[in-house]
Amino acid sequence: xxxxxxxxxxxxxxxxxxxxxxxxxxxxxxxxxxxxxxxxxxxxxxxxxxxxxxxxxxxxxxxxxxxxxxxxxxxxxxxxxxxxxxxxxxxxxxxxxxxxxxxxxxxxxxxxxxxxxxxxxxxxxxxxxxxxxxxxxxxxxxxxxxxxxxxxxxxxxxxxxxxxxxxxxxxxxxxxxxxxxxxxxxxxxxxxxxxxxxxxxxxxxxxxxxxxxxxxxxxxxxxxxxxxxxxxxxxxxxxxxxxxxxxxxxxxxxxxxxxxxxxxxxxxxxxxxxxxxxxxxx
Amino acid sequence: xxxxxxxxxxxxxxxxxxxxxxxxxxxxxxxxxxxxxxxxxxxxxxxxxxxxxxxxxxxxxxxxxxxxxxxxxxxxxxxxxxxxxxxxxxxxxxxxxxxxxxxxxxxxxxxxxxxxxxxxxxxxxxxxxxxxxxxxxxxxxxxxxxxxxxxxxxxxxxxxxxxxxxxxxxxxxxxxxxxxxxxxxxxxxxxxxxxxxxxxxxxxxxxxxxxxxxxxxxxxxxxxxxxxxxxxxxxxxxxxxxxxxxxxxxxxxxxxxxxxxxxxxxxxxxxxxxxxxxxxxxxxxxx
Ligand SMILES: Nc1ncnc2c1ncn2[C@@H]1O[C@H](COP(=O)(O)OP(=O)(O)OP(=O)(O)O)[C@@H](O)[C@H]1O
Ligand SMILES: Nc1ncnc2c1ncn2[C@@H]1O[C@H](COP(=O)(O)OP(=O)(O)OP(=O)(O)O)[C@@H](O)[C@H]1O
Ligand SMILES: [Mg+2]
Ligand SMILES: [Mg+2]
Numbered sequence: 001x002x003x004x005x006x007x008x009x010x011x012x013x014x015x016x017x018x019x020x021x022x023x024x025x026x027x028x029x030x031x032x033x034x035x036x037x038x039x040x041x042x043x044x045x046x047x048x049x050x051x052x053x054x055x056x057x058x059x060x061x062x063x064x065x066x067x068x069x070x071x072x073x074x075x076x077x078x079x080x081x082x083x084x085x086x087x088x089x090x091x092x093x094x095x096x097x098x099x100x101x102x103x104x105x106x107x108x109x110x111x112x113x114x115x116x117x118x119x120x121x122x123x124x125x126x127x128x129x130x131x132x133x134x135x136x137x138x139x140x141x142x143x144x145x146x147x148x149x150x151x152x153x154x155x156x157x158x159x160x161x162x163x164x165x166x167x168x169x170x171x172x173x174x175x176x177x178x179x180x181x182x183x184x185x186x187x188x189x190x191x192x193x194x195x196x197x198x199x200x201x202x203x204x205x206x207x208x209x210x211x212x213x214x215x216x217x218x219x220x221x222x223x224x225x226x227x228x229x230x231x232x233x234x235x236x237x238x239x240x241x242x243x244x245x246x247x248x249x250x251x252x253x254x255x256x257x258x259x260x261x262x263x264x265x266x267x268x269x270x271x272x273x274x275x276x277x278x279x280x281x282x
Numbered sequence: 283x284x285x286x287x288x289x290x291x292x293x294x295x296x297x298x299x300x301x302x303x304x305x306x307x308x309x310x311x312x313x314x315x316x317x318x319x320x321x322x323x324x325x326x327x328x329x330x331x332x333x334x335x336x337x338x339x340x341x342x343x344x345x346x347x348x349x350x351x352x353x354x355x356x357x358x359x360x361x362x363x364x365x366x367x368x369x370x371x372x373x374x375x376x377x378x379x380x381x382x383x384x385x386x387x388x389x390x391x392x393x394x395x396x397x398x399x400x401x402x403x404x405x406x407x408x409x410x411x412x413x414x415x416x417x418x419x420x421x422x423x424x425x426x427x428x429x430x431x432x433x434x435x436x437x438x439x440x441x442x443x444x445x446x447x448x449x450x451x452x453x454x455x456x457x458x459x460x461x462x463x464x465x466x467x468x469x470x471x472x473x474x475x476x477x478x479x480x481x482x483x484x485x486x487x488x489x490x491x492x493x494x495x496x497x498x499x500x501x502x503x504x505x506x507x508x509x510x511x512x513x514x515x516x517x518x519x520x521x522x523x524x525x526x527x528x529x530x531x532x533x534x535x536x537x538x539x540x541x542x543x544x545x546x547x548x549x550x551x552x553x554x555x556x557x558x559x560x561x562x563x564x565x566x567x568x569x
Binding site: 015019040041042043046047091092094139140143144145146147148151169172173174175176177178179202204205241242243246247249250253254257259268269271272273275276278279280282 | 294295300322323324325328329374375377417419427428429430431432434435453456457458459460461462463485487522525526527530531534537538541542543552553555556559560562563
């Protein structure tokens with residue numbers, strides 16, 4: 001499809017010396033410019049899929065398997081072209097760092113892409129500033145706090161601005177205000193540059209703001225759809241070990257108490273407005 | 283007995299250009315048997331503080347009384363080992379805690395190190411591996427060939443297995459799926475009910491208000507608040523100013539308040555929020 005940046009068909013992967021495939025015959029698309037979220041149990045295969053999309057892992061042998069990114073089919077020959085288009089922020093930021101200082105680290109991807117020195121310095125300074133780490137630009141990444149490491153890891157990817165950014169639980173250790181800020185920053189960069197975000201997360205509030213949610217369970221794709229489609233399916237939520245965002249819980253509990261709330265209410269603001277109307281009418 | 287910090291300072295890399303004040307003049311006392319949450323913005327000193335509970339870091343200044351011992355800058359290793367038997371710490375990044383060839387060996391390590399018999403250590407390990415929700419077949423795997431959330435569970439099991447009196451948890455829910463988070467917090471809460479002390483670092487205000495009965499808030503190495511979560515969250519402006527957040531139910535309640543709802547007290551849980559909303563709607567005579 002022309003307007004999908006990622007097309008995956010019949011993708012499987014089995015780790016060496018293991019009996020069951022970690023990813024089992026998975027097919028999905030990611031629309032260009034979307035924020036797509038991948039959720040599912042611990043060990044369901046999310047990070048494995050991220051590594052497969054970037055060519056760090058190669059799929060199990062199968063003639064039907066296809067990974068296509070921005071129109072290019074992933075194989076050994078195209079791997080480097082693909083890596084140019086895809087940037088991953090790994091689950092553990094320690095696995096990400098290569099530079100001796102924060103600014104070297106953020107510059108690394110740009111150096112690889114032969115960005116001219118002056119331009120590089122400007123970009124590096126800007127992104128470090130945007131993630132709020134200017135004070136630490138000369139620090140060694142491994143001696144930062146957990147949340148500071150995550151900020152630097154994100155800065156490294158934003159500096160490059162690849163067409164597809166994969167975030168593997170990249171904001172799991174940020175304080176609430178910091179998380180909102182960083183997510184807003186990523187959204188802004190996404191909009192400005194037409195990037196696509198593929199975010200792996202256990203944060204159900206983040207997932208509820210996505211354009212598309214993919215639900216993985218024991219290596220297979222259980223469901224995909226808009227947040228409202230996913231969250232209305234209670235048995236799916238249960239079997240995938242997910243949780244409902246707060247406003248869904250409140251909405252469902254009110255309905256159980258006999259207070260009518262329309263199904264199509266799909267965010268907190270709408271719920272507040274609706275309850276306000278209801279309250280006034282009474 | 284209680285845990286007491288007295289004028290504790292910690293300085294990273296003293297005398298180098300990278301010298302950083304990790305903690306500044308921290309003093310507090312917490313009761314044994316309580317569930318204490320530590321919160322604060324990124325880099326505020328939470329992990330630094332936590333590593334003082336088991337003597338992984340020694341205070342540059344001041345002293346700590348914990349588990350019938352005193353920790354200062356010159357506490358000898360022998361005493362520290364005694365302390366570590368009673369104070370277990372789950373690190374922020376589980377990878378930094380794992381090193382054995384197999385998950386089973388890794389979870390047994392702490393118990394063996396603190397004098398459990400081989401047999402008892404194995405029994406405890408198997409019990410805790412199951413309790414934290416790890417599939418049985420992971421037992422013989424290398425802890426490095428696991429998913430992020432599975433590694434987290436191994437690290438938690440490894441500390442729970444030797445049943446320390448004081449359990450210190452640095453963002454233990456990060457990387458766990460929602461179901462796993464609930465499961466693991468029930469384990470911690472039960473552990474407290476059995477008479478142990480639980481110290482938790484968390485950015486999740488819902489979890490803090492749900493499980494903790496005492497709370498410390500840090501900012502730039504200083505302790506800026508020591509109070510019950512209820513008290514801390516009752517001041518929304520203060521909470522916001524210090525990069526925290528209200529629990530989600532309180533936030534929703536506040537939005538409703540702005541459009542005319544009345545709450546006798548700010549609900550901290552979903553149940554109390556729903557109760558308050560339906561009370562208000564019913565009071566108006568509807569439905
Ligand atoms: N290097 C490896 N060798 C063998 N098995 C592995 C390896 N890495 C992961 N696995 C296994 O593959 C499965 C999928 O792991 P993956 O890391 O993709 O899960 P995940 O969905 O990202 O989970 P989490 O939410 O815990 O991060 C798990 O059962 C895990 O134990
Ligand atoms: N080994 C180290 N050497 C030098 N500075 C350090 C070291 N470890 C932490 N720091 C600094 O000390 C400060 C406190 O770090 P700490 O890890 O305690 O923060 P934290 O509150 O746990 O943050 P987070 O929520 O991000 O994990 C930070 O500014 C950090 O950069
Ligand atoms: Mg993962
Ligand atoms: Mg920390």
